[in-house]
Amino acid sequence: MKEFNKTKFKYNVENYLKILFRKSIEEASEQQIFQAVSYSIKEYIVDLWIETHKEYESRDVKFVYYLSMEFLMGRVLGNMIINLKADETVREVLEELGLNLNSIEEEEADPALGNGGLGRLAACFLDSLSTLGYPAYGCGIRYKYGMFEQKIENGFQIEVPDNWLKYGNPFEMKREEYAQEVKFGGYVRMERDGEGRDKFIQENYQSVIAIPYDIPIVGYGNHIVNTLRIWDAKEANTFNLDSFDKGDYLKAVEEKNLANTICEVLYPNDNHYAGKELRLKQQYFFVSATIQRAVSKYMENHKDIRKIHEKVCFQLNDTHPTVTVAELMRILLDDYNLSWEEAWEITNKTCAYTNHTIMTEALEKWPIDLFSKLLPRIYQIVDEINRRFLLVVESRYPGDKLKIKNMAILYGGEVRMANLAIIGSFSVNGVAKIHTEILKERELKDFYEMYSEKFNNKTNGITQRRFLLHGNPLLAEWISKKIGDEWITNLPAIKKIADYAEDMTAQKEFMDIKYKNKIRLADYIYKHNGIEVDPNSIFDVQVKRLHEYKRQLLNILHIMHLYNQLKKYPDMDFYPRTFILGGKASAGYKIAKAIIKLINSVADVINKDESINGKIKVVFIENYRVSNAELIFPAADVSEQISTASKEASGTGNMKFMLNGALTVGTMDGANVEIFEEVGEENMFLFGLSSKEVMEYELHGGYDPKEIYDSDAEIQLVLDQLINGCYFPDHGLFNDIYKSLLGIHKNEKADPYFILKDFHSYELAQRKIGKAYRDTGAWAKSAIINVAKSGKFSSDRTIEEYAAEIWKLKKI
Numbered sequence: 044m045k046e047f048n049k050t051k052f053k054y055n056v057e058n059y060l061k062i063l064f065r066k067s068i069e070e071a072s073e074q075q076i077f078q079a080v081s082y083s084i085k086e087y088i089v090d091l092w093i094e095t096h097k098e099y100e101s102r103d104v105k106f107v108y109y110l111s112m113e114f115l116m117g118r119v120l121g122n123m124i125i126n127l128k129a130d131e132t133v134r135e136v137l138e139e140l141g142l143n144l145n146s147i148e149e150e151e152a153d154p155a156l157g158n159g160g161l162g163r164l165a166a167c168f169l170d171s172l173s174t175l176g177y178p179a180y181g182c183g184i185r186y187k188y189g190m191f192e193q194k195i196e197n198g199f200q201i202e203v204p205d206n207w208l209k210y211g212n213p214f215e216m217k218r219e220e221y222a223q224e225v226k227f228g229g230y231v232r233m234e235r236d237g238e239g240r241d242k243f244i245q246e247n248y249q250s251v252i253a254i255p256y257d258i259p260i261v262g263y264g265n266h267i268v269n270t271l272r273i274w275d276a277k278e279a280n281t282f283n284l285d286s287f288d289k290g291d292y293l294k295a296v297e298e299k300n301l302a303n304t305i306c307e308v309l310y311p312n313d314n315h316y317a318g319k320e321l322r323l324k325q326q327y328f329f330v331s332a333t334i335q336r337a338v339s340k341y342m343e344n345h346k347d348i349r350k351i352h353e354k355v356c357f358q359l360n361d362t363h364p365t366v367t368v369a370e371l372m373r374i375l376l377d378d379y380n381l382s383w384e385e386a387w388e389i390t391n392k393t394c395a396y397t398n399h400t401i402m403t404e405a406l407e408k409w410p411i412d413l414f415s416k417l418l419p420r421i422y423q424i425v426d427e428i429n430r431r432f433l434l435v436v437e438s439r440y441p442g443d444k445l446k447i448k449n450m451a452i453l454y455g456g457e458v459r460m461a462n463l464a465i466i467g468s469f470s471v472n473g474v475a476k477i478h479t480e481i482l483k484e485r486e487l488k489d490f491y492e493m494y495s496e497k498f499n500n501k502t503n504g505i506t507q508r509r510f511l512l513h514g515n516p517l518l519a520e521w522i523s524k525k526i527g528d529e530w531i532t533n534l535p536a537i538k539k540i541a542d543y544a545e546d547m548t549a550q551k552e553f554m555d556i557k558y559k560n561k562i563r564l565a566d567y568i569y570k571h572n573g574i575e576v577d578p579n580s581i582f583d584v585q586v587k588r589l590h591e592y593k594r595q596l597l598n599i600l601h602i603m604h605l606y607n608q609l610k611k612y613p614d615m616d617f618y619p620r621t622f623i624l625g626g627k628a629s630a631g632y633k634i635a636k637a638i639i640k641l642i643n644s645v646a647d648v649i650n651k652d653e654s655i656n657g658k659i660k661v662v663f664i665e666n667y668r669v670s671n672a673e674l675i676f677p678a679a680d681v682s683e684q685i686s687t688a689s690k691e692a693s694g695t696g697n698m699k700f701m702l703n704g705a706l707t708v709g710t711m712d713g714a715n716v717e718i719f720e721e722v723g724e725e726n727m728f729l730f731g732l733s734s735k736e737v738m739e740y741e742l743h744g745g746y747d748p749k750e751i752y753d754s755d756a757e758i759q760l761v762l763d764q765l766i767n768g769c770y771f772p773d774h775g776l777f778n779d780i781y782k783s784l785l786g787i788h789k790n791e792k793a794d795p796y797f798i799l800k801d802f803h804s805y806e807l808a809q810r811k812i813g814k815a816y817r818d819t820g821a822w823a824k825s826a827i828i829n830v831a832k833s834g835k836f837s838s839d840r841t842i843e844e845y846a847a848e849i850w851k852l853k854k855i
């Protein structure tokens with residue numbers, strides 16, 4: 044195997060500067076240097092990439108295709124260098140050239156082809172798949188504009204387009220030779236073929252050509268390179284000039300428009316279904332291209348389409364790629380002339396579905412009208428899947444209308460994607476123990492009763508290569524010095540660091556590293572927010588998408604309460620805190636945006652108030668994304684994981700904080716439950732209603748927050764401050780928040796996320812944090828134990844489980 048060659052790399056950096064830009068090192072801009080360095084790394088990787096795929100072919104391996112609308116990769120260069128184990132060499136070369144790797148890394152646009160946790164999970168999975176040596180493709184969309192850039196102006200979120208491809212993407216490779224045609228609209232004509240079989244022919248459709256761009260995914264230290272394949276759209280008639288030849292001018296223009304809009308932008312909704320037609324087009328576009336190419340690739344080396352499930356598995360990341368089920372059926376029926384029964388059996392052995400949420404507003408339900416017009420042949424197939432499924436339901440539960448209501452794919456004029464995904468897949472998994480249990484016992488109870496064998500849990504994970512080795516080099520080095528570096532590819536080995544939890548020298552070293560990371564973040568905050576924060580204060584952090592269920596509102600209301608207390612009792616016992624929040628709100632999510640404004644308004648008032656001697660600072664980090672996340676997690680003392688119990692399927696931010704030695708304040712929700720199982724009561728601050736309690740209230744229409752408001756003067760004061768102009772003179776601005784808590788809106792439940800109900804329990808947990816932090820030794824011990832117990836939460840463990848229990852993949 045070719046080793047990374049220092050001399051060649053050095054030559055390449057200067058050579059690429061010359062070839063690409065006609066520049067010398069001295070003349071080149073930082074961006075040009077980034078490009079040249081990236082191309083030099085890519086040149087080395089391409090050989091490994093070719094080798095890996097030769098090996099796959101010669102062993103005739105099974106592949107998993109991980110289909111996801113989102114891949115939140117974050118910057119590629121630094122992570123790639125680390126995975127190549129070339130970090131030291133690259134740094135040396137660059138230093139000899141008078142360059143610094145860290146500032147070169149800063150030049151890379153953050154590829155933000157995802158909203159939050161779901162897209163980041165896909166990116167962590169790709170890292171683990173390559174590192175573990177599993178044959179895999181990530182398949183998605185090459186959005187021209189990724190997740191919008193968030194600017195904060197006057198405390199309000201402003202969305203700015205993310206033109207991440209402005210300077211080109213040095214790591215991608217266009218693969219014209221694998222282009223696929225994807226058909227939309229038109230109608231289906233039926234005819235009998237010579238053997239008396241029905242043939243279905245889509246006619247008068249609009250075509251788009253899907254062009255794949257491949258990005259190499261490098262495994263850690265193993266020279267294995269898998270592929271992230273993202274599809275771009277191009278108009279069909281530049282491909283074949285048919286339409287113009289036939290004089291169909293309008294159709295040609297329509298096709299051009301379709302091609303130009305389809306991959307334009309990532310929808311910025313997290314855990315929320317918006318029902319936009321273009322979104323369905325995006326879904327079918329990348330699914331059809333992916334499945335067509337996967338089938339062709341399989342048939343290049345195999346004769347029997349009936350055995351495709353032995354070499355291919357399609358994993359559906361949420362319901363977004365669910366048309367996979369019908370698209371594979373279409374290909375097997377229409378292109379390979381299989382019978383329905385054969386096609387269905389194969390499809391069912393090839394597709395697997397991951398459920399990411401139980402929140403009803405996130406469920407994808409397409410109007411049948413829209414769906415059948417856009418995808419006429421696919422709709423016919425879904426209709427037939429539904430018809431046959433309902434026959435099974437009817438024979439098993441004769442006359443049971445409720446079962447049909449709950450499980451039909453087509454119902455009430457809608458196509459219900461989750462039901463299609465469950466019926467068409469051999470595996471249905473949740474993403475944390477508690478989430479899977481809720482699916483089985485409640486949300487998908489009827490399906491579980493019918494198909495219990497399909498259901499399984501795969502608790503999410505994160506890659507320690509990005510979120511410790513790359514993001515927190517000081518802690519990574521400290522750990523490796525103490526216990527060796529096995530943890531990099533086997534995170535459970537990190538448990539040995541627990542031997543140092545009570546060692547006072549180690550505690551001090553650990554807290555020194557934390558302090559340095561806090562200075563690093565404080566510098567970032569000063570540069571971006573102009574706010575001075577004290578690295579000796581407790582850094583209490585909540586960074587994640589803005590969502591009512593994630594309860595950033597609980598956090599800020601508690602901060603308002605603390606501030607009231609400090610004003611009232613200036614001498615009260617209080618350990619200084621820096622509250623750091625960050626996260627984007629979907630562009631159309633009014634109340635989430637009001638909460639951002641509230642956080643910033645409260646921050647303005649508190650940060651300026653000299654009477655509290657800087658005991659509280661509040662910072663809203665603009666444009667939270669993977670690159671600044673890598674600075675934030677290492678600097679956190681406290682990890683805020685405070686979702687309403689039962690609402691957060693897993694969470695992965697919680698794991699990143701733990702890995703970096705933050706203590707969690709959290710509810711018994713998602714993977715918090717499993718973090719609790721690992722670290723125990725003494726190393727975590729639990730509070731709030733349990734998921735059972737929340738669901739019990741919900742069954743009975745909620746609870747009455749008015750009672751709390753009326754009987755609790757402190758809460759009353761905080762809520763009144765929302766609307767009395769105390770934080771922002773525009774009285775109306777926070778009205779919606781106030782009303783959402785007290786239920787003044789008609790037809791809306793009061794405080795549906797139990798913020799007031801959990802307030803005091805949260806306050807108590809926060810008070811315990813203040814006390815605990817004063818005992819530095821005990822705090823350090825707890826933090827080290829958190830790091831030591833993070834072994835379970837590596838995405839390597841998650842991927843091993845998927846590979847063994849769902850995909851049946853073999854490593855190379």
Ligand SMILES: *Cc1c(COP(=O)(O)O)cnc(C)c1O
Pocket residue numbers: 158159160161163586587588667668669672693694695696697699
């Ligand atoms: C991990 C991560 C998330 C998910 O955070 P949760 O707290 O699990 O919601 C979202 N965005 C980014 C940039 C992340 O790195």
